[in-house]
Amino acid sequence: MVPISPSLRLSAALRAAVAVLHEVATPTPECCNLLARAFPADVSERDTKTWNFENNNFWSATEIRNPTCVFLPDSTEKVAEAVTLFVQHKWRFAVKGGGHSAIPQAANIDGGVLMPMHRLNSTAIDFERGALRVGTGVLMGDIYAALDPHNLTAMIGRYEKVGMGLAMGAGFSYLVNREGLAIDNILDYEVVLADGSVVNANAGSNSDLFRALKGGNNNFGVVTHVTLATVQTEGAIYGGVVYYPESSLPHVTDQIYDHHTRQAIVDTSTHVLPQYGYNGTTNETISFCPIIYNRAVDELPEVLRGWIGTSYTKSSLKKRQYHDLSVELNAGFPDGLVQEQRVFSAYADANLYRDVWAAYHQWLQKYQHIPGLYGLHVNMPITPHVIVRGSANGGNSLGLQSAGNRTLGALYFGITLDNMSDAPEVLPAHGEFVRSMENLAKSRGLWHPYIMLTYSGYDQPAIASYGPENVAFLRKAQEKYNPDHVFQRLVPGGQKPPSLH
Ligand SMILES: Cc1cc2nc3c(=O)[nH]c(=O)nc-3n(C[C@H](O)[C@H](O)[C@H](O)COP(=O)(O)OP(=O)(O)OC[C@H]3O[C@@H](n4cnc5c(N)ncnc54)[C@H](O)[C@@H]3O)c2cc1C
Ligand SMILES: *[C@@H]1O[C@H](CO)[C@@H](O)[C@H](O)[C@H]1NC(C)=O
Ligand SMILES: *[C@@H]1O[C@H](CO)[C@@H](O)[C@H](O)[C@H]1NC(C)=O
Ligand SMILES: *[C@@H]1O[C@H](CO)[C@@H](O)[C@H](O)[C@H]1NC(C)=O
Ligand SMILES: *[C@@H]1O[C@H](CO)[C@@H](O)[C@H](O)[C@H]1NC(C)=O
Ligand SMILES: *[C@@H]1O[C@H](CO)[C@@H](O)[C@H](O)[C@H]1NC(C)=O
Ligand SMILES: *[C@@H]1O[C@H](CO)[C@@H](O)[C@H](O)[C@H]1NC(C)=O
Numbered sequence: 484m485v486p487i488s489p490s491l492r493l494s495a496a497l498r499a500a501v502a503v504l505h506e507v508a509t510p511t512p513e514c515c516n517l518l519a520r521a522f523p524a525d526v527s528e529r530d531t532k533t534w535n536f537e538n539n540n541f542w543s544a545t546e547i548r549n550p551t552c553v554f555l556p557d558s559t560e561k562v563a564e565a566v567t568l569f570v571q572h573k574w575r576f577a578v579k580g581g582g583h584s585a586i587p588q589a590a591n592i593d594g595g596v597l598m599p600m601h602r603l604n605s606t607a608i609d610f611e612r613g614a615l616r617v618g619t620g621v622l623m624g625d626i627y628a629a630l631d632p633h634n635l636t637a638m639i640g641r642y643e644k645v646g647m648g649l650a651m652g653a654g655f656s657y658l659v660n661r662e663g664l665a666i667d668n669i670l671d672y673e674v675v676l677a678d679g680s681v682v683n684a685n686a687g688s689n690s691d692l693f694r695a696l697k698g699g700n701n702n703f704g705v706v707t708h709v710t711l712a713t714v715q716t717e718g719a720i721y722g723g724v725v726y727y728p729e730s731s732l733p734h735v736t737d738q739i740y741d742h743h744t745r746q747a748i749v750d751t752s753t754h755v756l757p758q759y760g761y762n763g764t765t766n767e768t769i770s771f772c773p774i775i776y777n778r779a780v781d782e783l784p785e786v787l788r789g790w791i792g793t794s795y796t797k798s799s800l801k802k803r804q805y806h807d808l809s810v811e812l813n814a815g816f817p818d819g820l821v822q823e824q825r826v827f828s829a830y831a832d833a834n835l836y837r838d839v840w841a842a843y844h845q846w847l848q849k850y851q852h853i854p855g856l857y858g859l860h861v862n863m864p865i866t867p868h869v870i871v872r873g874s875a876n877g878g879n880s881l882g883l884q885s886a887g888n889r890t891l892g893a894l895y896f897g898i899t900l901d902n903m904s905d906a907p908e909v910l911p912a913h914g915e916f917v918r919s920m921e922n923l924a925k926s927r928g929l930w931h932p933y934i935m936l937t938y939s940g941y942d943q944p945a946i947a948s949y950g951p952e953n954v955a956f957l958r959k960a961q962e963k964y965n966p967d968h969v970f971q972r973l974v975p976g977g978q979k980p981p982s983l984h
Pocket of ligand 7: 867888
C-alpha cells in the first residue's frame with residue numbers, strides 16, 4: 484500500500500465530481516487476480532517492480548497514485564478483451580499514453596486498473612499512401628526516429644517523451660503553421676469501444692466517431708492504433724534553442740507578437756515556441772525559444788532573423804533532424820516534479836501579450852519562497868491557416884472556426900514545485916490568477932472561449948469550451964458509441980464532456 488499524500492486533497496473538487504459517478508465497484512485484489520488469470524503475463528500487483536515503475540513513470544508527481552494493479556496489453560485483442568471484462572465487472576481503469584498530462588488521475592487511478600499502452604509500440608510506414616501507423620504506446624521520439632531516416636515526418640508533438648494522448652486532444656507540431664494541428668493530420672483511429680468491439684474511424688467509415696475523437700480525449704474508447712499522414716522533408720531542418728537574458732525579454736515579447744501575426748503567416752515553414760521561465764530560487768527570468776525553419780537551410784531565413792536581433796546567451800541552432808531536436812527540447816522538462824498547467828486563448832495583441840507576462844511575473848514573485856518554484860509562460864499561435872487546415876481535413880470538434888480570420892494565441896501557464904505539501908498554497912491561487920488574465924482579455928474584447936485540452940488544468944472546462952454545437956455533436960456521438968457512458972463512469976480521469984446526457 485502506498486500512502487497518498489494528504490496534499491492530494493488539492494484535487495478535492497475533481498474527486499467529488501468523480502465520486503458522483505461511482506456506483507461502480509473499485510477493483511479489489513481479487514478482481515486483479517481474475518484479470519491476471521485472463522492475462523497471466525500482463526498483470527502486476529501492487530508493490531511489484533513493474534507496478535512501482537509504471538506508477539511512477541509520469542511527468543508530473545500529481546499523477547503518481549495508487550492503482551490496484553497494472554495491466555500491460557501488447558495487442559488490440561487484449562485491450563478489447565480487457566475492456567469487456569472491465570465493463571462486465573464494473574471495474575474502473577485509467578488509460579496511459581506517454582504520461583505527460585498533469586491533471587491528477589488523467590492517466591492513472593486510485594483503486595482501479597492502470598493500463599499503460601507502451602507495449603503497443605509498433606511503427607509501420609506505408610510509403611505509397613504517405614502514412615505511418617503507430618501503436619498508441621509510442622512516444623514522439625519513436626515517431627521521429629522511425630521517419631527521419633526516410634526524409635519523412637509526421638505532424639504530432641515536439642518533445643521526445645510526450646505520448647499519443649495529444650492525438651485525441653489537439654497537438655502542436657513543428658509543422659503546425661503549415662499543416663495544421665496533429666488531430667487534423669490523422670487518417671485513421673483504431674478504437675476499442677465500450678462493447679469490446681474494435682472499429683476504425685476515418686473519413687469514410689464511422690466518420691462521426693472520427694470527428695469526435697479529434698478533441699474528445701479518452702471519452703469514446705481506448706485508441707489502440709493511429710494512422711498519421713506523413714510529409715516529405717528536405718532531409719534536414721535548421722533549428723535549436725536560443726536563450727535570452729532578462730534584459731532581452733521586451734524584444735522577445737515583440738517577436739512573439741510579430742511571429743503570431745506575420746512570420747507564421749507569410750512563411751509557414753517557420754516554427755517558434757517562445758518560453759519565459761521564472762526561477763523562484765534566483766528570482767530570475769530567462770527566455771528560451773526553440774526556433775525552427777522546417778527546410779534544409781544553413782542559417783535562419785530573413786523572416787526569423789528578428790529572433791537573433793537582440794543579445795542572447797546561448798544558442799543550439801544548427802542543421803539537424805527532428806529526433807535530435809525532440810531530445811534536446813525534452814531535456815529541459817524532467818519527470819517527477821509537481822506540475823500544474825493551465826491555458827486559455829486570446830486574439831493576438833501586442834499589449835495583451837506584454838501585460839499578461841508582466842502580471843504573471845509579479846504574481847510569481849509572491850511565491851518565491853516556495854521550494855523549487857518555477858513558472859513557465861508560453862504563447863503559441865493558432866493562425867487562420869491552421870484552422871482552415873482543420874476544416875479542409877474533415878473537421879474536428881474544437882470549434883475554432885469562430886476565431887474568424889485572426890490569429891489566436893494559446894496562452895499557457897505552468898507551475899512547478901518540489902513538494903506536494905506546497906500545492907494547496909500555490910495551485911488554487913494559480914487558478915485564480917489565470918482566471919484574472921482571462922478577465923483581462925475579456926475586458927479588452929480579446930478573449931476566445933477555446934481551452935486547449937492538452938494544456939488544460941483539471942478544473943478548466945476544456946470540452947465545454949468547444950461550444951454548444953460541438954458539445955451537442957459529441958453528446959450524439961456518445962449516445963451512439965458509448966451509450967452507457969462507460970468511458971466516463973469507469974474511466975473517470977482527464978477531461979470529460981460537460982454532461983453525461
Ligand atoms: C514536456 C512537455 C512537452 C509537451 N509538448 C507538446 C507539444 O510539443 N505539442 C503538443 O501539442 N502538446 C505538448 N504537450 C502537451 C501534451 O500534448 C499533453 O500533455 C498530452 O496529454 C500528452 O499525452 P500523453 O499520452 O503523454 O499523456 P497521458 O497523460 O498518458 O494521456 C493524456 C490523456 O489522454 C488519454 N489517452 C492517452 N492515450 C490514450 C489512448 N490510447 N486512448 C484513449 N485515451 C488515451 C489519457 O487517458 C489521458 O486522459 C507537452 C507536455 C509536456 C509536459
Ligand atoms: C515494445 O513492445 C514490445 C512488444 O510488445 C515490448 O517487448 C517492449 O518492451 C515494448 N517497448 C517498450 C518501451 O515498452
Ligand atoms: C534524404 O535527403 C538527403 C538530402 O537531400 C539525401 O542526401 C538523402 O539521400 C535522402 N535520403 C532518402 C532516404 O531519401
Ligand atoms: C533555479 O535556480 C537554481 C539555483 O541556481 C538552480 O539550482 C535550479 O536548477 C533552477 N531551476 C530551474 C528549473 O532551472
Ligand atoms: C525580484 O526581481 C525583481 C525584478 O525582476 C525585483 O523587482 C524584485 O525586487 C526582486 N525580488 C527580490 C526579493 O529580490
Ligand atoms: C521540500 O523540498 C525541499 C527541497 O527542495 C526539501 O529540503 C524539504 O524538506 C521539502 N519539504 C517538505 C515539507 O517536504
Ligand atoms: C484572411 O487574412 C489574410 C491576410 O491577413 C487574407 O490574405 C485572406 O484573404 C483573409 N481570408 C479571409 C477569408 O478573409
